[in-house]
Amino acid sequence: xxxxxxxxxxxxxxxxxxxxxxxxxxxxxxxxxxxxxxxxxxxxxxxxxxxxxxxxxxxxxxxxxxxxxxxxxxxxxxxxxxxxxxxxxxxxxxxxxxxxxxxxxxxxxxxxxxxxxxxxxxxxxx
Amino acid sequence: xxxxxxxxxxxxxxxxxxxxxxxxxxxxxxxxxxxxxxxxxxxxxxxxxxxxxxxxxxxxxxxxxxxxxxxxxxxxxxxxxxxxxxxxxxxxxxxxxxxxxxxxxxxxxxxxxxxxxxxxxxxxxx
DNA sequence: CTCCTTTGCTACAATAATCGTAGCGACATG
DNA sequence: CATGTCGCTACGATTATTGTAGCAAAGGAG
Numbered sequence: 001x002x003x004x005x006x007x008x009x010x011x012x013x014x015x016x017x018x019x020x021x022x023x024x025x026x027x028x029x030x031x032x033x034x035x036x037x038x039x040x041x042x043x044x045x046x047x048x049x050x051x052x053x054x055x056x057x058x059x060x061x062x063x064x065x066x067x068x069x070x071x072x073x074x075x076x077x078x079x080x081x082x083x084x085x086x087x088x089x090x091x092x093x094x095x096x097x098x099x100x101x102x103x104x105x106x107x108x109x110x111x112x113x114x115x116x117x118x119x120x121x122x123x124x125x126x
Numbered sequence: 127x128x129x130x131x132x133x134x135x136x137x138x139x140x141x142x143x144x145x146x147x148x149x150x151x152x153x154x155x156x157x158x159x160x161x162x163x164x165x166x167x168x169x170x171x172x173x174x175x176x177x178x179x180x181x182x183x184x185x186x187x188x189x190x191x192x193x194x195x196x197x198x199x200x201x202x203x204x205x206x207x208x209x210x211x212x213x214x215x216x217x218x219x220x221x222x223x224x225x226x227x228x229x230x231x232x233x234x235x236x237x238x239x240x241x242x243x244x245x246x247x248x249x250x251x252x
Numbered sequence: 253c254t255c256c257t258t259t260g261c262t263a264c265a266a267t268a269a270t271c272g273t274a275g276c277g278a279c280a281t282g
Numbered sequence: 283c284a285t286g287t288c289g290c291t292a293c294g295a296t297t298a299t300t301g302t303a304g305c306a307a308a309g310g311a312g
Contacts, residue, residue, distance in 0.1 A: 037246035042177045048270070048298095051168045064289050075271045080290060090252065098288070105249060112241040119238050120163035123231060126216065174269095174299070190260050201300045206261060224259070 044089060049074050050082050051113070054102070057092070058110050061101035170215060175200050176208050177239075180228070183218070184236050187227035 045051055049071055056062065056070040068079050083100060086092035091106035102110060171177055175197055182188065182196040194205050209226060212218035217232035228236060 037250040038181070038243050039178070041242060041246040041249065042181055046172060046174055046177045048172050051172045052165070055164070055168055063287085065287080073272095075273095076290075077272085077292090078270055081270090083289095090249075094289080105252075108248070109242075109245055112245050115238040116167060116235075117164050119235055120167040122234070123167065123216075124163040189258085191258085199301095201302095202261075203263090203301085204299055207299090209260095220260080 044085065047082065047085075049078055050086070053079065053082055053086065054091070054106065054110055054113070057100060057102050057106075058114070061095055061099040063099045067100055170211065173208065173211075175204055176212070179205065179208055179212065180217070180232065180236055180239070183226060183228050183232075184240070187221055187225040189225045193226055 045054075052071050052074075053067065056067060062070060064076075064079070064083070067083075068074055068076055071079060083092060086106070087094070090103055091109060092100055093103050093106075095101050171180075178197050178200075179193065182193060188196060190202075190205070190209070193209075194200055194202055197205060209218060212232070213220070216229055217235060218226055219229050219232075221227050
């Protein structure tokens with residue numbers, strides 16, 4: 001019934017090594033079959049919690065748990081799934097010292113999203 | 127199980143008057159209980175097809191069907207639901223002459239999203 | 253006034269995505 | 283060893299999204 005799907009973000013990981021290196025399999029982004037970068041990006045950002053996660057990491061790194069709390073205590077399942085996607089697409093990374101943070105590319109993206117803050121304020125006042 | 131929900135975008139509309147004026151009920155946006163404008167906005171945009179719909183309307187109005195086709199033939203159910211949300215939040219409107227188009231506010235929002243196009247291009251090349 | 257097409261919109265069952273709660277193994281500290 | 287945190291997963295329950303059909307209200311052509 002679906003046209004294309006992220007076959008299943010991540011299948012199974014052997015065990016639980018404190019830090020699991022991201023394996024490079026499934027594209028992680030379903031992306032409107034055209035493959036046009038913008039569409040792929042819009043699709044990626046248009047998934048629940050993705051924008052929020054990026055936003056919460058805009059000026060600091062957060063541990064997996066802190067990140068969940070920052071996102072209104074979102075389900076660990078989905079936050080983890082989003083983190084995997086964002087890592088696979090090179091926007092986010094797990095710091096060697098621990099905690100998640102934006103990559104250089106991720107910060108570039110966030111820079112283009114920052115104006116949303118101002119817009120939101122104007123928007124609120126109709 | 128849910129913390130907050132869009133009780134059900136729209137229940138039932140009496141009949142099918144060619145153009146149904148949006149009724150003002152449910153907030154339409156669940157928005158991370160904090161109520162902070164940015165969060166509400168991120169939540170709204172973080173729903174499937176929302177960003178895409180706005181994007182497709184960036185430089186032209188489209189009829190409901192044309193809009194669906196532009197969005198990779200997304201399900202009419204979901205496109206309609208998103209359109210309702212976007213109308214309720216004043217970002218999109220149904221032109222008297224027919225077809226959906228961005229409101230002034232909607233265009234403001236889109237203006238802040240346009241840079242995503244350039245980013246996406248850079249992003250593609252890693 | 254019919255026939256025909258388009259428009260905005262809905263119903264419905266099936267499927268996929270998301271949610272909550274619980275918990276694992278690895279590692280560090282006391 | 284006992285305790286705590288870390289990144290991460292399992293799994294049943296609940297929503298959200300998908301596809302397919304189709305309705306009623308205009309509008310146009312004949």
